[in-house]
Amino acid sequence: MEQKDMPDVLRRFLRYAQVHTTSANDQDAIPSTTCQFDLAMMLERELKEMGLKDVVLDEHCILVATIPSNLGPAHETPVPAICFIAHVDTSPEEPGENVQPRVFTYEGGTITFPANLGLAISPEELPALSRLAGQRLVTSDGTTLLGADDKAGVAEIMAAAAWLVQHPEFRHGTVKLVFTPDEEVGKGVDALDVEKLGVAYGYTVDGDEVGVIEAECFNAASGSITIQGYNVHPGYAYGTMVNASRVMRDLLGIFPDESAPETTRDRQGYLHVTRAVGSVNEAKIDFILRDFDQDALHAKVDAVKGGVAGVQRRWPAARIAVAFKEGYRNMKAVMDQNPKVVELAEAAMRGAGVEPIRKAIRGGTDGARLSFMGLPCPNLFAGGMNFHSKKELVPVGWMEKAVQVILNIIKIVSTNQEGRK
Numbered sequence: 001m002e003q004k005d006m007p008d009v010l011r012r013f014l015r016y017a018q019v020h021t022t023s024a025n026d027q028d029a030i031p032s033t034t035c036q037f038d039l040a041m042m043l044e045r046e047l048k049e050m051g052l053k054d055v056v057l058d059e060h061c062i063l064v065a066t067i068p069s070n071l072g073p074a075h076e077t078p079v080p081a082i083c084f085i086a087h088v089d090t091s092p093e094e095p096g097e098n099v100q101p102r103v104f105t106y107e108g109g110t111i112t113f114p115a116n117l118g119l120a121i122s123p124e125e126l127p128a129l130s131r132l133a134g135q136r137l138v139t140s141d142g143t144t145l146l147g148a149d150d151k152a153g154v155a156e157i158m159a160a161a162a163w164l165v166q167h168p169e170f171r172h173g174t175v176k177l178v179f180t181p182d183e184e185v186g187k188g189v190d191a192l193d194v195e196k197l198g199v200a201y202g203y204t205v206d207g208d209e210v211g212v213i214e215a216e217c218f219n220a221a222s223g224s225i226t227i228q229g230y231n232v233h234p235g236y237a238y239g240t241m242v243n244a245s246r247v248m249r250d251l252l253g254i255f256p257d258e259s260a261p262e263t264t265r266d267r268q269g270y271l272h273v274t275r276a277v278g279s280v281n282e283a284k285i286d287f288i289l290r291d292f293d294q295d296a297l298h299a300k301v302d303a304v305k306g307g308v309a310g311v312q313r314r315w316p317a318a319r320i321a322v323a324f325k326e327g328y329r330n331m332k333a334v335m336d337q338n339p340k341v342v343e344l345a346e347a348a349m350r351g352a353g354v355e356p357i358r359k360a361i362r363g364g365t366d367g368a369r370l371s372f373m374g375l376p377c378p379n380l381f382a383g384g385m386n387f388h389s390k391k392e393l394v395p396v397g398w399m400e401k402a403v404q405v406i407l408n409i410i411k412i413v414s415t416n417q418e419g420r421k
């Protein structure tokens with residue numbers, strides 16, 4: 001297909017996907033990698049070329065642009081400013097340099113990759129494929145990830161903005177576009193000034209299949225148990241040695257097999273040992289706890305505390321200490337106070353012929369953190385699948401639907417009561 005015959009969102013996606021923006025773990029600086037600026041600066045230039053005035057890229061690689069309201073001073077009912085957010089980085093788990101996207105019409109069956117013959121996607125492993133025969137898909141050549149997470153979201157927001165600029169007859173309130181770095185390493189919104197952004201609510205466009213809206217995520221806690229034993233020559237240890245590794249073995253029993261990440265799904269929470277190391281003198285267990293329900297998360301904390309106390313009684317000579325840290329929280333608490341934010345996104349999807357699917361994220365999101373920073377922010381589908389993998393793919397039609405949903409949200413907020421907070 002010729003470039004000029006492609007929908008704007010696809011042309012944009014192919015352009016953005018080819019920019020290397022892999023983020024990095026364990027970096028103090030935001031952004032964690034300077035290459036993320038390459039895409040942020042490309043977007044900055046394109047937004048300025050569209051004619052947007054208020055385009056600011058800061059030193060943390062956060063790009064904010066405003067499409068001002070065109071409702072005019074005569075408009076009686078105030079329309080809230082809203083924003084759409086996507087992240088420019090891609091996951092450090094797979095290579096993201098020299099991405100070669102390919103667009104093809106999917107004929108059904110297993111998808112193969114010419115540059116990586118060991119790689120394939122079958123409809124059994126990805127049931128959504130059964131709905132996609134005859135549609136145009138985008139994948140990488142199989143040697144890198146594609147970066148639909150979240151360059152599909154970036155392209156969709158940009159395409160919606162371009163459409164708005166080209167259609168001044170479409171009346172709308174203030175819309176802000178926000179592009180952030182480092183979502184994949186959990187720091188994306190740390191440097192974002194929510195108050196200065198000045199919007200009533202927003203949407204991250206970073207979800208997977210068409211129709212998905214995510215307004216719930218886990219509550220998170222983490223912790224560690226440290227054990228101090230007592231070491232002597234093993235030949236003369238009778239009655240005196242306290243082996244911290246044995247104590248650790250008993251402590252590992254606190255974490256039930258049936259409540260682990262690999263044995264739970266859907267709405268179940270879990271307890272997860274992330275690391276356990278020990279010698280005779282000392283041992284340490286690191287763990288994380290997750291649950292959609294805050295009370296159930298607290299019950300998990302209590303269960304660990306109780307288990308530690310029990311093991312301590314069994315090993316009075318060992319010194320055992322446990323410490324907990326609170327992590328992110330389920331944004332449902334915020335959404336329940338602002339139900340319109342989700343409802344109007346669902347209405348926007350139905351208006352685009354898409355049946356909304358509410359899903360709970362088994363993890364945390366930038367949107368969850370923003371929600372507790374005062375910006376209610378559910379996550380909308382961007383259309384990609386198989387995130388963080390060389391098998392990543394995105395149907396072109398789903399990206400087009402996401403653009404429509406963004407525009408429908410803007411329309412609903414601007415024209416009726418639904419969007420008012």
Ligand SMILES: [Zn+2]
Binds near residue numbers: 087149206
């Ligand atoms: Zn993402």
